[in-house]
Amino acid sequence: MMEKPGIVITGASGRMGQALAKLVVAQGRFQIVGAIEREGSAALGRDLGALCGLGELGVTVTDDPLPAFAKARALVDFTSPAASVAFAALAAQARLVHVVGTTGMEPEHHRKLDLAAHHAVVIQAGNMSLGVNLLTRLTQKIAEALDADWDIEIVEAHHRMKVDAPSGTALMLGEAAAKGRGIDHDKARVSGRDGITGAREKGTIGYSAIRGGDIVGEHDVIFAADGERIILRHIATDRALFARGALKAAAWGLDQKPGRYDMMDVLGL
Ligand SMILES: NC(=O)C1=CN([C@@H]2O[C@H](COP(=O)(O)OP(=O)(O)OC[C@H]3O[C@@H](n4cnc5c(N)ncnc54)[C@H](O)[C@@H]3O)[C@@H](O)[C@H]2O)C=CC1
Numbered sequence: 001m002m003e004k005p006g007i008v009i010t011g012a013s014g015r016m017g018q019a020l021a022k023l024v025v026a027q028g029r030f031q032i033v034g035a036i037e038r039e040g041s042a043a044l045g046r047d048l049g050a051l052c053g054l055g056e057l058g059v060t061v062t063d064d065p066l067p068a069f070a071k072a073r074a075l076v077d078f079t080s081p082a083a084s085v086a087f088a089a090l091a092a093q094a095r096l097v098h099v100v101g102t103t104g105m106e107p108e109h110h111r112k113l114d115l116a117a118h119h120a121v122v123i124q125a126g127n128m129s130l131g132v133n134l135l136t137r138l139t140q141k142i143a144e145a146l147d148a149d150w151d152i153e154i155v156e157a158h159h160r161m162k163v164d165a166p167s168g169t170a171l172m173l174g175e176a177a178a179k180g181r182g183i184d185h186d187k188a189r190v191s192g193r194d195g196i197t198g199a200r201e202k203g204t205i206g207y208s209a210i211r212g213g214d215i216v217g218e219h220d221v222i223f224a225a226d227g228e229r230i231i232l233r234h235i236a237t238d239r240a241l242f243a244r245g246a247l248k249a250a251a252w253g254l255d256q257k258p259g260r261y262d263m264m265d266v267l268g269l
């Protein structure tokens with residue numbers, strides 16, 4: 001029988017790390033060959049399966065990625081921007097397919113992912129779900145059809161532990177809207193209004209972020225004109241959704257040439 005390709009999970013004890021571990025085991029497509037956590041994590045030395053309530057898997061959580069990378073074909077990485085770019089350099093040396101779900105990336109982080117993508121497959125997206133990627137395409141199409149009399153606002157809601165805003169998904173949606181409208185996203189972007197802000201500037205793209213409780217992830221794209229409004233909405237209710245997309249990306253990446261890809265490439269959208 002053919003051996004299953006090895007996969008490493010970084011941020012293994014995090015919300016997404018655990019969702020990924022459960023799904024890898026349930027799908028049986030990959031074999032988990034490494035579970036990596038940050039130095040000082042309480043999860044170090046524990047069995048990944050026991051940590052996720054799956055029973056012993058024989059994979060001990062460690063802060064040393066290299067032995068695991070040597071046995072793997074793919075890495076799924078939902079950690080922090082600094083950690084993801086450090087893993088990208090190591091994953092490129094080991095020629096792993098690197099699926100990066102981490103959000104809050106600045107241009108300098110993207111540059112480092114681009115460098116890694118000269119040597120290996122790097123698939124990065126602010127949201128791995130089919131629904132959000134379809135919504136992104138729809139947002140671009142609608143923005144193409146409407147002129148600047150239609151104000152564009154993006155509202156997102158997430159759990160109380162989320163550390164970055166606007167969410168990676170909100171930025172994906174805003175960038176698609178800007179592309180559709182043919183404008184520079186970074187110049188059009190307005191985040192978090194407060195105080196006497198003055199009237200809304202025509203042509204801007206506004207972002208609002210709600211944080212509370214255990215909200216998995218909700219996004220509205222609002223096109224507002226005089227007398228009418230279009231609202232596109234995506235609601236995620238289970239992190240398994242993102243894990244499913246990430247594992248689909250990892251499997252897809254095994255057959256690709258080195259380069260930088262996103263979920264649109266994986267899903268053929
Ligand atoms: N693209 C997508 O579809 C999705 C992206 N995300 C993003 O994924 C990231 C993680 O989200 P959560 O799992 O909710 O966060 P979390 O805080 O529950 O998990 C992150 C884990 O990474 C670990 N970590 C941090 N630095 C590390 C390092 N140097 N080495 C190894 N492990 C390290 C932390 O200890 C933690 O366990 C965030 O940026 C979030 O926005 C989350 C869900 C879906």
Ligand SMILES: O=C(O)C1=N[C@H](C(=O)O)C[C@H](O)C1
Binds near residue numbers: 126127167169216217
């Ligand atoms: O931090 C999260 O939880 C999520 N992060 C991603 C984002 O920033 O858009 C994706 C999803 O919304 C959940």
